[in-house]
Amino acid sequence: MSLNSLGNILDTVKQESRWQEQPMQRILQCWVEAVGAMVATHTRPVSVQRQVLWVATSSAVWAQELAFRRQRILEKLNAQLSQPLLDIRFSSAQWQQLAKQDSLIGDRTSSSSRSGCDHPSWVGNDSAAKGDRQPRFRHPQAAFKHWTEVTQTRSRHLPLCPQCQCHTPVGELERWGICSICAAKQW
Structure with missing residues (x-):
């Protein structure tokens, strides 16, 4: 064989x-x-x-x-x-x-249901709007580092959760008044 x-x-x-x-x-x-x-x-x-x-x-x-x-x-x-x-x-x-x-x-x-745009945690996709290609990484650590930087940059403009003071999508605050993590802890 x-x-x-x-x-x-x-x-x-x-x-x-x-x-x-x-x-x-x-x-x-x-x-x-x-x-x-x-x-x-x-x-x-x-x-x-x-x-x-x-x-x-x-x-x-x-x-x-x-x-x-x-x-x-x-x-x-x-x-x-x-x-x-x-x-x-x-x-x-x-x-x-x-x-x-x-x-x-x-x-x-529906394109919105496929992409998740109607979900309360949706914050938009800045890189797709700019037309940037996703970079390829040789090491998982480099990919993780890039992901954390992009996530932090994307969430900088978001309002803070009144309970934990983390950046929170507007849809979550409108729906629960707090971030999804704090809401899940209450359930």
Whole structure:
């Protein structure tokens, strides 16, 4: 038995497990690329039954429009799939049901929920706003030192917690009147 690097072993396992990949997973991964970002906001793949993809649309108009584009979308999807689809069916019937599910668990496509902007502890992302690249560090100590400097710089302008006098995001003070650490100690 020869010794292989962990990366080679993982690549082999990944290649071997492709046959087990569910077609719906792959469709969801490449849907935006196949239909475009604007169309993707009005559509959602729902299921695959007998090699036919069922897609919910936000309106009957979108269902009709996409029915005309069906062949092109099918070609783009089949280029990405191990088992080709035979057809695509568009319907607005399931859209309301999907919208209700999204409202119960939060809008998964919302950029604010994905990034955490609506969380009380959110203080912003200065480096992303400036377009800076994240530096790579050779040693964990250097990365930790950089992280502490960035965190201290970012929190310098924040108000102080009235209980522990630590810099605290405004959202935490608005929500609990104290920082999240002090609030957790009270629970």
